[in-house]
Amino acid sequence: MFVDQVKIYIESGRGGDGIVSFRREKYVPNGGPDGGDGGRGGDVIFKVEDGLNTLIDFRHKKHYKARSGSPGEGSNRHGKDADDMIIEVPQGTIIREAESGKVILDLAGDVKEKVLLKGGKGGKGNQHYATPTMQIPRFAQSGQDGIGLWVILELKMIADVGLVGFPNVGKSTFLSVVSNARPKIANYHFTTLQPNLGVVKTGYGKSFVVADIPGLIEGAHTGIGLGHEFLRHIERTKVLIHVVDASGLEGREPVDDVMKINLELENFNKILSSRPQVIAANKTDLIEAEEHLKLLKEKFEPEGINVFAISAATGKGVKELLNYVGEMLDNIKEEPTVFEQEYYIEDIPSSDNSVIEIAKDDNGVFVVEGEPVERMLGFTNLESEKGFAFFQKFMREKGIIERLEELGIEEGDTVRLYNLEFDYYK
Incomplete structure (x- = not known):
């Protein structure tokens, strides 16, 4: 099962308490204060694990709390610092504050590891409070509490190219042919229930990552048919490939399909609809595709969207399409989308x-x-x-x-x- 959004509670560790202690040695009846400081509480750290591509491990465990620091000891001995809580997530995971939905951290690009919540500082022992006028301090500082927070983990895949299109148009077959991905393929609607990533290598020694986004339906931008869960995965892509069934054997109109998909993209995020696009008119090895292919070219090529006649089943036209997409990526200099921080830990309201x-x-x-x-x-x-x-x-x-x-x-x-x-x- 693919899981790309979960809600969990995280909490850093409490600092250990400083203690009240006095030297107790032979011939030193009134020894001075020697209470040690408490240890630091554990931090909560998020770390990218390259082997992960889903948040499924968080479905059954919802609470993640770092350990507390140990209390100080006599003879000025410092309490032991607690181990940090390291939470491993897939690359591309966004961490949001649960109530506001604001971004705390985006684990994309160069960011591979980040301390999200600092552990509480250990309290000071009574040795720190001795003064000329207070030589026997009988108090010490408590360790500071950790910070607790409900967060939403949201996975937005990192890919150069996103495959979009209605169900059963051949996206999964296309991805399996052009890359090392092996998605499950079957002949029924809404076949793919999770995005699939594949690495495509062109004839020029270059490569790029393609994400097969599950078949969209009308109303996807409102959440219908798991629309939100799937659309979020193309927010980072640089180029979109619309895969359409040019044969029309299922009664679909390819031109209408492309326009509807673009409308869903625009309604979900206007930036998506402005991404460079190319159309892969699939199943053109069938004689019924000739008229639909002509209509696609007449409608979209004047708008600057190239249409490639391909057949994922036979490999027809696939190489030409991939080389063209590779050239498009070479001409796009912008870095992958990284979501800026909107919520700061200092903003947590005190309860x-x-x-x-x-x-x-x-x-x-x-x-x-x-x-x-x-x-x-x-x-x-x-x-x-x-x-x-x-x-x-x-x-x-x-x-x-x-x-x-x-x-x-x-x-x-x-x-x-x-x-x-x-x-x-x-």
Whole structure:
């Protein structure tokens, strides 16, 4: 069975807790703090596996959670970092945030592996909190939570050429003749239930990848007949070959078929209808094809779409068609379509309702603490423009700025969020 879209839950590992510990040695009755830091939680990593061409392995396992880091130990021993969770997917897999449908990552082109969710940082042991005025700190930092997210994995095959056409026009036979693909072939409608990829080698030592897209039907762009599931696989292609049954033995009109297919492409994605096209008029070894072939040429060649008379069964005209398509690809310099990132992990809304405590200490420093603050500091890169913007947004949305102003903060006053200190300015 072919599966090209699944919904799964992913979650990075929680950081291990820092611990409270004090030296306990002979002749050292009042040893200082020596609590070690917790280990890092495991990352969630997506990796392209070349041997995969379907998402079927995700049908029965829906949850993928990395392990947590180990807690720290006494004698300043650091907790063990957790192993990463590596999720293998086929090349061409797009990862979307499930609720919004926005693209997080497109594993196409040069991108073969990517850390999607960072594991939580390990908490600091009490050794970090010793000061001249607090020599016996009896607290340590908790490990930061991992990040959880429902995502949709969507496979969009990567091929240079897409074969399109109505069911039973001979696409699978054509692909089996011109490439190393061995699709199942039978004489009934909607034969192919999954896309097939084949590598075509031309007489000039060149090669290109062809995807046989299952037979389309009218209304495919609305999802009828698994339309969405199949149409997505030609979004990356550079050239489209329309395969039509030129014999008309099943009562079809080849000219009408090409126009209907183009309409489905346009309604699904206007960019698809603008792709360079060529028409493969199949079954022209049959005498009934002569009139239909003439009509195809009269209609489409004035529009710049060449029509090739072929027979997938006998090989007639196939070599000429492939050489022409190879030349078309040579003249197309654009890179394969890669979908841009639309959703960033920093955009994940916090579901945390933990209390954020804000107070002014004896030295006039405004101290802000609480689990949401720890977690935000753990996965936000404040040195980046986007990370700093997220930090400012967090301070406003959590009411921290408003509460500081209620406590009488003035410009130049110091604010401390755990290990981060900064001067306050409006």
